[in-house]
Amino acid sequence: MSTLASQCPVSHSAAPAGGCPLSRKAAEFDPFQDAYMENPSEFVRWAREERPVFYSPKLGYWVVTRYQAIKDIFRDPITFSPSNVLEPVGTPPPEVKEILGQYGYAMNRTLVNEDEPMHMARRRVLMEPFTPEHLREHEPMVRRLVTEAIDRFIDDGRVDLVRNLLWEVPFTVALHFLGIDDDADRETMKRFSIAHTVNAFGRPTPEQRVEIAHTVGQFWQFSGKVLEKMRQTPDGPGWMRYSIRQQKQYPDVVTDSYLHSMMMAIIVAAHESTSFASANAIKLLLEHPDDWRDLCANPELISPAVEECLRHSGSIASWRRRATRDVEIEGVKIPAGARLLLVVNSGNHDPGHFADPDLFDIRRDNSVDHLTFGFGAHQCLGKNIGRMEMQIIIGELSRRLPHMKLAEQTYEYVHNLAFRGPRALIVEWDPAQNPERRDPTVRTWNQDVRLGAPLAKNVIRNLEVESVREVARDTVLLRLRSPHGSALPQWTPGAHIDIECGQGDLARQYSLCGDPVDRAAWEVAVLKDPASRGGSAWIHSSVKPGTVLRVRGPRNHFRMDESHAGRYVFVAGGIGITPVMTMARRARELGLDYEFHYSCRNRDWMAFGDELQALHGERLTLHISEEGRRNDFNALAARLAGEAGVQIYACGPTRMLEALQVAVTQAGLPEDALHVEHFSNDRPKLDPAKEQCFEVELRNSGLTLTVRNDTSLLDTLRAKNIDVQSDCEEGLCGICEVPVVAGEVDHRDSILSPAERRQNARMMACCSRSRGGGKLVLDL
Structure with missing residues (x-):
């Protein structure tokens, strides 16, 4: 171990907590290879399980692999600065700086790598066009682009989706959102974008760095020209013109150098992640034909499927941070100035947060917790643009080409520390089976797009009733299984599922009462309630072996603490x-x-x-x-x-x-x-005439919002791009729970116990409010 110890940045005169953070596997760690880019989570499984924080001498970075540690780093941008996010890997040759100087290159901080307090000051001023309300106006344009792209290959029977759909549409959407003219030289911009990505996240050779420096310099000059052109028409469309208008009101916040740097950075950021995320998602869905078939039959599953794809195989492999002080992470001492590589794809597969994390489950109840968009103050501003594009792309393909399959191919990946996805994705199908040849209306039907966290009520699982058995007077036991025969997700004692009963929105909660180890089926017992509002009566009268039920869950807010030592x-x-x-x-x-x-x-x-x-x-x-x-x-x-x-x-x-x-x-x-x-809630509902407005501070997002007397906290959070799931919106299901840091809550749910209410550590955003109109601070 002596050779390794000589490479370790920690002094070994006194053994650091957790032992030496450098091991043989750590010394060999190299993310610039296909095995890592194809599956970062599997590549670092050994670390996540054995050594969650280790030092990589090949990179000169400390590597962090577990969910909670990564999330805690994201939520503390003061201790963990984002300043090195765009920093080249390795030391560029001296001539690179000289070459960039020839082009007047003066790249400054941007939203992705700027420290506080300036970062949040700029983010607040520039974030309005990213809110769901404003993004809706772009939806028709995205649909048109996707439809036209598919029209060009719908009858071909074989296509590379990356080349013909998944790069073109996100790139065009990015230009449209920024306000760049449609006649822009796209091939040149693509070349610029690739060079910027390789420069910031790749590991080019010294010779390649020189060539890239010229391209990056040209990109800088090009961005400046586009910006100046926009200044001539500041009242026109697009986020960059909006930023120019905001500069007039906030000249000290939105500076000239900042606008120029953002123009260059956002052209890349606005499409790379969405292009790769879409490719990863379609590849993953087609590798799971049962899920693809379910999604094609039920478009409501598209939004939750997108979140699970982003969790399971997202387009971001890792983010970087720099420690501003000596700190300890998972028992490992990290010195001030250390550079950190946060493998978010690994965190998204951490069994400490996601049950059965390697299982691809488009109905997973907490997939929206994924770290692909980051977390806190630096969470991706454009996440809902990406969601919109991915949902529309997957929706159009699932409707117009539900019979497409992956072609036999070898996948190649771009080697870099940030974006991950295949260079090509070839699919094939029989054009004679295209649904629109039988029904032309297929081409023009539009599914709903969800801008934000999926609604839990849309996460539907069709289960077949295997048997119905009477277990007591007016009580039947239903045994439910997958029609495909596939294994059902694990559950824990106290969990329940929601069963849609008959037509309309009627759904009732029933606790699972079978064996949690039995993944072949779920069991629920249903009592016929004489005062039934339609749920139990419908099940007793209409449900028989072979009936297919629409089921949501399982979820558990009545969880048993197995670590307790007493009776x-x-x-x-x-x-x-x-x-x-x-x-x-x-x-x-x-x-x-x-x-x-x-x-x-x-x-x-x-x-x-x-x-x-x-x-x-x-x-x-x-x-x-x-x-x-x-x-x-x-x-x-x-x-x-x-x-x-x-x-x-x-x-x-x-x-x-x-x-x-x-x-x-x-x-x-x-x-x-x-x-x-409890399975009912008789606490007060929202009554604008009796409610008070109150402020809520989001500690990690750096925002302070006003919750009006006629609006719930849940709706207020969603309007500002804060992801919170929900289902019943009556204080019964616990899906919309948010953590409370300070303030007194008026709890109106039927979930929390009296002790939990007094602890004031969490609240249900759908129904609960501030007591007396006082300010609340949330851990969001």
Whole structure:
């Protein structure tokens, strides 16, 4: 290890925390090769699992590979400066500076590599055209470009999508968004763009650097000329003209040198990532034909599929940062001035954040958490332009060429530290099978485009009912499986799914009650409620073996903490047995100390009673009202009060849960000892006449927003490009939860416990507000 130690930047006179950050694998690490560009996550799996932060002597960078560490670095732009994002890899030969000087090259900081506080000052002034409201005006143009491009090859039967669609459309959209004239020399600009990318993110030879320097210099001069031309018509369209107009109001913020530098940088940034992201996404979807078939049949899946593609195989391999002070990351000491390579593609495959991360699942519930767009103050401003283009491209191809397949080919990748995607993507199909030959309207139909995080209600999974079995009076057990026979995602005790019941928007939540290990099928038990609003009644009357149901989830906001050291107490009433029985089974499997209480009116109504008794024996107590055995919550709570560290998990009728809460409180048990699951919310809804406006500060994004009295926090965040998912928007599902740093919240959901509300660490953006109109600070 002595040779390696001599290459390590950490002094070995005293062993650093975590040991030497340089190993044999670290010494051999080289991202400039096909194996890394094709699958960065797999290339650094060893590091993510064994040595999540290591030093690479070949790069002179510290490499960070896990999700939370990368996200924490993004959220702290003061400690971790973005100033080296566009810094050439290695030291350019001396003549490069002289060559660039001949062209008057004076590239300054841009939004991507500028430090605070100037970065946020400029971002606030220039961000308005990137908001969903303003981006909608570009949608017809994007549709036209995609349609015209596909028209040119629709009858050919074989095409390179990169050359004929995926480069051309994003590049044209970028020029349109910037306001650059349609008659621009595109081939020249493409050459300029490639040179800029290689210069900033590649590792060219000294000879190549000299040639690239001339091209970059020409690009600089070209950008200046375009900018000057725009200054002659400042009231015209495009983001650059908008920036010119903003310069008049904020001359100290939007300077001449800044505009020139942004003109050059944005031409590249506005299309490279989208071109590669689209190629990666289409390749990934066609490699998973069941998902492609589902997406073609259900366009609602396009938006969530795009997010999963960006997570699983995004167009950004890594970002770079520079440490401004001595700091420790995952137990490894990093010296001030150190350069960091954040492998975001690896973070997107971290099992610590994404369940079964290598599984490609277009219905994944948290794919929008991916780091491909970055996070915090430097999150990509153009993310929703990219989303728009990707959704329209995939939508048009899925409708007009649903039968296309990947051709036999070898994929080549551009070697650089930032953008990743194949140079070519060849697909083929039988033109005689084109749907529009039978139905010309196929060509003109448009799917909805989602500008922002996908709506959870659109993440639909079609499942076939394998069996329907009566497990108690008016209670049936449905066993659901994939029509394709493919494995279903893993779930954890307490999770539920939403089943769409009949026509319209009626959906009901049902807890999963089967075996979480069984990925062949999911099981839910449904009680026919005499006061049913249509959900359970429809299932009992209409659902039979072979019925295909539209299902969302699974999701879990009633999660059991398996690390707890004390006794677990499980309390269920009626159909509330379904989430609790999976927790009790899990406790038994783990050998935990637990007791189990199950209340019901009589044995005819008691679902799973015999099998639960056989499984849990003396640990299970049945409380049957008609047999004179009711659960005495006061006695139970009083007994538990004498034990340390008791955790109670309960689900059942509202009256039962309220009585249990009173008993727990009166017995003096800690307020965080009780965890309950609700399926209804009777808390106040938004009433503009009674609400107050309030301010919300987004700590990581550097924004302060006003939430009006007639608008929810959720809608306010979405309007400013902040990604927050949602589903029920009634405070029931927990999808729109956001972290709270400071301020007092008026909680209006049915998810958080009283203890969690008092902790004030999170809130549901769809329904909750500030208490008394005070300012809230969110960790967004």
